[in-house]
Amino acid sequence: MDPDSSSSDMWWGTLGTVRPFSNFHPERDVQEIQAALERKDAVTLVRILTNRSNAQRQVIAQSFEEQTKQDLSAALKKALSGDLEDLLLQLMMLPDQLEAHRLKDAMAGLGTDEETLLEILCTRSGRRLQEVSAVYKRLYKKDLEKELKAETSGDFAKLVVALLNKGVSTGGVQRDVQALAASLSGKKAEAGPWINILTSRDSGHLKKVLMELELETGQMVDQTVEKRFSGDFRLGLRVLVQCIQNPEVYLAQRLVTMKTSLVHGIMVSHSEEDLLAIRAAFLRLSGSSLFSALQNHFKGQHLQALQAVCRSED
Structure with missing residues (x-):
């Protein structure tokens, strides 16, 4: 990925x-x-x-x-x-410690914050997630994969575990496109090929696969996912497809909510990686710079700290 x-x-x-x-x-x-x-x-x-x-x-x-x-x-x-x-x-916090902390928070208490689980699992590489898993075990004395399985079920659980253990294997673009298209041909769409292919190829390959699939089916992939799948699995596929196509736009959409926990998590964890790209996507999506949007929702030293991480107006 x-x-x-x-x-x-x-x-x-x-x-x-x-x-x-x-x-x-x-x-x-x-x-x-x-x-x-x-x-x-x-x-x-x-x-x-x-x-x-x-x-x-x-x-x-x-x-x-x-x-x-x-x-x-x-x-x-x-x-x-x-x-x-x-x-x-x-x-x-160290970067991997922060991701482990966010995953733990997403599974704490009643109900699970599926979107935060998906955000981290879909935007991080397999190698990085293995490091996060090791930190999770050290900090919380629990196995992250087992925790994820306990919090999820069905095809969604299979997707989440596949994302945590994602690797990169090779496959022909056309072969992958045909496998995904075939999975949609029955009365009930098959989840298996979507899980297997979308969690085991690099992002460049997957972008080509999704573009070719749109030509094959005559509709946008997100529309296909919306029509043919349901529940948490549909949510998971939708986020995964967005993160393959444009992770910065997905993260910017999350920031647009201005929910404090999301703003903290995304801005801190991406501050030394790609926050400039997320800022640019935020501006395109909302018509406002992230720097100004923060000013409209937060105040005092909390605002000063957020704006310092954001760095500047766009």
Whole structure:
């Protein structure tokens, strides 16, 4: 599917908005953070933590612990509250830890947030998801695949597990197109070929397959999915197709809702990867820049922190 993105070594020149701070002095940052925590000075905490890359934040956290014998995230929890606390704690997580945290949250309590599960599983590579699975097991002492199976059922469960374990195998474009077309020929569409093909080819190949399938069937793939499938499996296929065709547009559509948990999760996890591309898609979709849209929905230091991650007006 999508190429691996290792946020820990992302550098400016990618489509990220957050870049390594050039004049980085972790000891100085730790001193400022210590003083800010004592004063509960959110302005200083936001200024420093949103202007450092994730790798630099990890250095700060380590240095903070060495100097104070305290965990920085625990200290932030004591000094802050609400949405700002949540956002800064997410910024302090390692990229794979954040994805594991978001998956856990999506399965917590009554009901499952299927869209967040799908967002992460459809936009991350197989290799990245294996790393997230390992972190999930270490953090929560539970097997991610078993957790996903317990939260889902039927063809949707098969799709979710296939996405978690996605690999890349080769297949001819025409052969894949014919297999998908044949799956639609009966009274009830078959889920199997859609799961097998859409979770086991690279994104370039799949884009060609979906374009050829549209020529073959005479309708857009999302229309085919809408008509021939139902329930959670239909939702899963719809998200997967969108993420194959244009993941930035899918993520921008999620951001348009301005739901706090989505804004945090997507902006933080994509800040060093492709948030510039998501910003551009957001502008095309909504007619407003993400920077301005944030201003209409959030306030105070929480807004300042979000806009710092967003970086600038489009």
